[in-house]
Amino acid sequence: MPLELxxxxxxxxxxxxxxxxxxxxxxxxxxxxxxxxxxxxxxKMTVIVVGTGLAGGSAxxxxxxxxxxxxxxxxxxxxxRAHSVAAQGGINAAKNYRNDGDSxxxxxYETIKGGDFRSRENNVHRLAEVSVNIIDQxxxxxxxxxxxxxxxxxxxxxxxxxxxxxxxxxxxxGQQLLYGAYQALERQIAAGSVEQHAxxxxxxxxxxxxxxxxxxARDLVTGEISTHYADAVVLATGGYGNVFYLSTNAMxxxxxxxxxxxxxxxxxxxxxxxxxxxxxxxxxxxxxxKLTLMSESLRNDGRxxxxxxxxxxxxxxEIPEGERDYYLERIYPSFGNLVPRDIASRAAKNVCDEGRxxxxxxxxxxxxxxxxxxxxxxxxxxxxYGNLFDxxxxxxxxxxxxxxMRIYPAVHYTMGGLWVDYDLQSTIxxxxxxxxxxxxxxxxxxxxASALMQGLADGYFVLPATITEYLADAPFDTVxxxxxxxxxxxxxxxxxxxxxxxxxxxxxxxxxHRELGKLMWDMCGMERSEESLRKALDRIPEIRQEFWTNxxxxxxxxxxxxxxxxxxxxxxxxxLAELMCVDALHRRESCGGHFRAESQTPDGEALRDDENFAYxxxxxxxxxxxxxxxxxxxxxxxxxxxxxRSYK
Amino acid sequence: xxxxxxxxxxxxxxxSEKRGMNLTLRxxxxxxxxxxxxxxxYKVTDISPDMSFLEMLDVLNExxxxxxxxxVAFDHDCREGICGMCGVMINGQAHGPQQTTxxxxxxxxxxxxxxxxxxxxxxxxxxxxKDLAVDRRAFDRIIQAGGYISVPTGTAPEAHSILVxxxxxxxxxxxxxxxxxGACVAACPNASSMLFTAxxxxxxxxxxxxxxxxxxxxxxxxxxxxxxxxGGCTNIGECxxxxxxxxxxxxxxxxxxxxxxxxxxxxxxxx
Numbered sequence: 001m002p003l004e005l006x007x008x009x010x011x012x013x014x015x016x017x018x019x020x021x022x023x024x025x026x027x028x029x030x031x032x033x034x035x036x037x038x039x040x041x042x043x044k045m046t047v048i049v050v051g052t053g054l055a056g057g058s059a060x061x062x063x064x065x066x067x068x069x070x071x072x073x074x075x076x077x078x079x080x081r082a083h084s085v086a087a088q089g090g091i092n093a094a095k096n097y098r099n100d101g102d103s104x105x106x107x108x109y110e111t112i113k114g115g116d117f118r119s120r121e122n123n124v125h126r127l128a129e130v131s132v133n134i135i136d137q138x139x140x141x142x143x144x145x146x147x148x149x150x151x152x153x154x155x156x157x158x159x160x161x162x163x164x165x166x167x168x169x170x171x172x173x174g175q176q177l178l179y180g181a182y183q184a185l186e187r188q189i190a191a192g193s194v195e196q197h198a199x200x201x202x203x204x205x206x207x208x209x210x211x212x213x214x215x216x217a218r219d220l221v222t223g224e225i226s227t228h229y230a231d232a233v234v235l236a237t238g239g240y241g242n243v244f245y246l247s248t249n250a251m252x253x254x255x256x257x258x259x260x261x262x263x264x265x266x267x268x269x270x271x272x273x274x275x276x277x278x279x280x281x282x283x284x285x286x287x288x289x290k291l292t293l294m295s296e297s298l299r300n301d302g303r304x305x306x307x308x309x310x311x312x313x314x315x316x317x318e319i320p321e322g323e324r325d326y327y328l329e330r331i332y333p334s335f336g337n338l339v340p341r342d343i344a345s346r347a348a349k350n351v352c353d354e355g356r357x358x359x360x361x362x363x364x365x366x367x368x369x370x371x372x373x374x375x376x377x378x379x380x381x382x383x384x385y386g387n388l389f390d391x392x393x394x395x396x397x398x399x400x401x402x403x404x405m406r407i408y409p410a411v412h413y414t415m416g417g418l419w420v421d422y423d424l425q426s427t428i429x430x431x432x433x434x435x436x437x438x439x440x441x442x443x444x445x446x447x448x449a450s451a452l453m454q455g456l457a458d459g460y461f462v463l464p465a466t467i468t469e470y471l472a473d474a475p476f477d478t479v480x481x482x483x484x485x486x487x488x489x490x491x492x493x494x495x496x497x498x499x500x501x502x503x504x505x506x507x508x509x510x511x512x513h514r515e516l517g518k519l520m521w522d523m524c525g526m527e528r529s530e531e532s533l534r535k536a537l538d539r540i541p542e543i544r545q546e547f548w549t550n551x552x553x554x555x556x557x558x559x560x561x562x563x564x565x566x567x568x569x570x571x572x573x574x575x576l577a578e579l580m581c582v583d584a585l586h587r588r589e590s591c592g593g594h595f596r597a598e599s600q601t602p603d604g605e606a607l608r609d610d611e612n613f614a615y616x617x618x619x620x621x622x623x624x625x626x627x628x629x630x631x632x633x634x635x636x637x638x639x640x641x642x643x644x645r646s647y648k
Numbered sequence: 649x650x651x652x653x654x655x656x657x658x659x660x661x662x663x664s665e666k667r668g669m670n671l672t673l674r675x676x677x678x679x680x681x682x683x684x685x686x687x688x689x690y691k692v693t694d695i696s697p698d699m700s701f702l703e704m705l706d707v708l709n710e711x712x713x714x715x716x717x718x719x720v721a722f723d724h725d726c727r728e729g730i731c732g733m734c735g736v737m738i739n740g741q742a743h744g745p746q747q748t749t750x751x752x753x754x755x756x757x758x759x760x761x762x763x764x765x766x767x768x769x770x771x772x773x774x775x776x777x778k779d780l781a782v783d784r785r786a787f788d789r790i791i792q793a794g795g796y797i798s799v800p801t802g803t804a805p806e807a808h809s810i811l812v813x814x815x816x817x818x819x820x821x822x823x824x825x826x827x828x829x830g831a832c833v834a835a836c837p838n839a840s841s842m843l844f845t846a847x848x849x850x851x852x853x854x855x856x857x858x859x860x861x862x863x864x865x866x867x868x869x870x871x872x873x874x875x876x877x878x879g880g881c882t883n884i885g886e887c888x889x890x891x892x893x894x895x896x897x898x899x900x901x902x903x904x905x906x907x908x909x910x911x912x913x914x915x916x917x918x919x
Contacts, residue, residue: 058801061801062800062801065800065801076725076731076733077723077733077783077784077785078732078784078785078787078788078828079788080731080732080788080828081725081726081731081732081733082731083725083726083731085726085730085731085732085827086726086728086730086731095807097808133802133804135807136804136805136806136807137799137801137802137804139804139807139810139857140797140799140803140804140805140807140810140857141796141797141799141804141857142797142820142851142852142855142857142858144812144817144818144820144821144824144851144855145817146817146821147812147813147814147817147818148814149814150811151811151812151813151814151817152808152811153807153808169821169824170821172730172825175730175825175827176821176824179824182791183791183795183796183797184796184799184801186788186791186792186795186796187792187796187798189788189792190792190793198785221777248728250725250726250727250731251724251725251726251727252725284696284698285696285698285699287696287699287703287706287707288703289700289702289703289706289727290727290728292727292728293728391728391729391752394729394748394752394754395700395752395754397698397754397756460801460802461801461802464801506714508710508713508714510706510710511710552713552714553713554712554713554716554717554718554719555718559679559680559778560680560721560777560778560781562719562721563709563713563719
């Protein structure tokens with residue numbers, strides 16, 4: 001590896017988890033040892049929370065209930081729009097309501113294994129512990145989970161597990177959980193404990209004397225750029241899957257908040273860990289603006305197959321059983337259609353690469369419900385998956401009750417994110433990162449129904465408990481715009497906005513975004529190689545150069561200007577893409593969603609290299625033209641033994 | 649596109665390869681809440697029937713930017729029909745000719761040579777921000793008035809200590825699927841927000857957890873929608889017909905029932 005791509009700095013470690021007690025006691029021990037803030041002092045302290053998804057919405061509401069002054073920011077019109085709303089399948093919790101052998105330890109174990117042994121044991125165990133409280137909280141809020149006739153909660157199975165621990169609300173679990181958090185947040189807004197900033201986008205972090213003390217934000221309606229101060233800042237701004245342009249993320253989902261915090265000193269961990277979800281509706285044309293996921297829960301009853309012969313273009317219903325290859329059931333008999341996402345996605349890619357893919361361009365596989373409809377009857381299938389089937393019909397114009405759906409993998413989630421310790425604090429004191437925006441719990445691959453669990457665990461239970469240790473030293477000295485660090489941040493934002501408006505070139509922000517996304521999908525997507533990543537690293541600086549000399553943004557900065565908003569986000573995606581490729585190139589092993597062509601087992605499975613890569617790669621930003629600095633956090637497995645994952 | 653008898657498109661028919669449509673768009677342009685707006689005509693060409701309506705607007709906007717014009721402002725986010733951020737009047741219908749969100753409306757619902765009128769939601773509690781984007785925060789304030797169950801984090805009992813009959817839970821879920829897009833208000837001749845409010849009143853009122861605050865919830869939410877300036881409900885039903893989630897008019901009956909009961913029990917809105 002040539003030295004110019006990065007340099008290696010000091011190792012980094014989490015120092016907050018109390019490792020002197022057994023893993024099952026660490027979270028309660030941490031809460032006991034952490035200092036508290038007495039209720040009378042809480043109202044003197046201000047916390048900024050950016051983002052109102054499951055993590056941010058639940059954190060803002062909970063901190064408001066606790067008595068802190070909270071300032072909540074979001075870029076949409078209402079906090080209810082955050083993209084957590086689109087999560088379909090469900091939320092895991094170790095309730096063991098099915099009496100099928102589930103436990104906190106099993107959820108912990110399966111999440112570590114599912115993450116391909118690249119996550120931190122302490123964080124994951126805590127996640128599994130807290131999972132049961134989340135369900136209690138959400139039920140009490142009135143979240144209408146699916147129920148049995150006796151009035152008890154229903155469960156279903158998800159990938160990477162052999163128990164039924166997933167709670168769900170038809171195919172709209174994220175929506176219902178988000179509305180629970182949203183309603184709790186609105187209740188606090190009405191109570192005056194949370195100050196709201198709708199349609200406002202964070203564009204920089206203000207760091208004063210080594211502490212995160214505020215943000216610079218732009219009011220997207222008036223264009224006004226202003227500063228906001230607090231004793232601590234919480235980023236809950238989601239993942240960065242839109243680097244790939246086409247993804248299942250919302251159009252507005254972006255990396256700007258975490259990226260600009262990274263440029264202020266927050267380390268970015270494992271940026272190359274991207275989840276490609278196996279069951280999405282295939283791409284149709286160049287005009288396509290986003291991809292739509294079909295919940296993994298469909299793999300409970302749907303069977304995935306392709307024709308045995310290449311180039312078989314018959315109507316799928318006319319292909320006899322004997323000429324179909326139910327490849328997941330064939331290759332992975334014990335997990336079958338419910339293998340983890342990274343494995344299902346690559347298997348789909350492999351059969352399509354063999355020329356057995358179906359639909360336009362041969363980039364699709366069938367997800368077939370004929371057996372399930374035969375076994376359960378159409379009404380039962382409709383009750384479980386009705387909204388997903390409707391969505392599929394709406395988008396494709398095909399009737400999935402009558403003919404198998406066609407699916408193909410698409411970018412869905414990013415396991416990487418800002419580095420945080422056990423307290424969810426970044427490398428900038430006073431800046432905490434929760435939900436998908438951090439890197440903490442999913443290792444190199446996230447299991448289904450675990451994103452909702454993590455978002456709500458962080459927001460309702462973890463952050464509100466750990467932030468007190470930091471705030472016990474607050475309130476800090478008052479900061480205002482006269483402070484040089486604040487003035488510099490404000491000026492920095494104003495300059496970059498103006499710079500984009502002044503270029504007046506010939507290409508729209510969307511055209512750059514599309515080009516970057518295609519490059520990343522081809523070179524840093526489901527399969528990465530030294531060759532492809534080097535190609536990407538040659539090309540990205542050229543795209544960046546062209547962006548800053550040939551961008552065209554119409555209108556001005558003092559009004560509602562959606563082109564300008566997008567331009568700023570694309571600028572950050574370009575920089576982040578480069579770091580993703582450096583990270584992917586340096587990690588010369590395959591693990592979870594990161595599949596390096598050079599590192600595979602004889603039968604084509606991901607081959608980890610634990611001796612050299614059992615660490616978190618935490619990247620430090622350096623000024624332009626200097627290579628980023630890699631800080632390694634060694635991963636120690638005290639409880640779960642490192643092993644080759646097998647779902648066969 | 650060839651549609652077989654059971655509605656399925658033949659798998660060998662790649663409709664994206666079909667020749668695109670040429671359309672005339674008449675779009676409401678308004679440069680800010682107080683500016684005077686007007687309809688402006690644009691042409692778009694080679695529109696694929698597989699495009700979503702918003703992707704068609706993307707095409708228009710890329711065209712406008714390249715011509716140095718101001719692109720049309722419109723709200724959107726998830727583009728999978730669940731966030732509730734998008735929504736425009738299409739030929740006078742909220743979200744257009746199909747009962748879905750604007751992002752899930754596809755151009756196969758139109759034909760070559762069509763003229764399409766595109767306007768923002770029109771209701772005074774939803775002021776125009778720019779062009780097709782409106783401010784719907786009035787909905788959030790209705791939720792703030794009582795659209796929640798008061799349960800601070802950490803105070804919840806074990807989940808299975810609360811049993812909910814499946815019938816009630818399913819009906820509550822149906823009401824809870826409201827995405828807050830505002831189509832109900834836009835479709836209503838009175839610009840009433842009754843379906844939005846009723847959906848939340850129904851969702852929480854059907855759950856055992858929602859009972860303690862049931863009376864106060866309904867009186868306060870109804871009072872807030874009046875304060876916001878939404879019109880009264882006269883049971884016309886346009887709201888439910890336009891609702892992309894198919895929220896039923898039964899929710900409004902339930903709200904009226906609850907409201908009457910609450911008022912009789914002495915509940916009064918907070919001033």
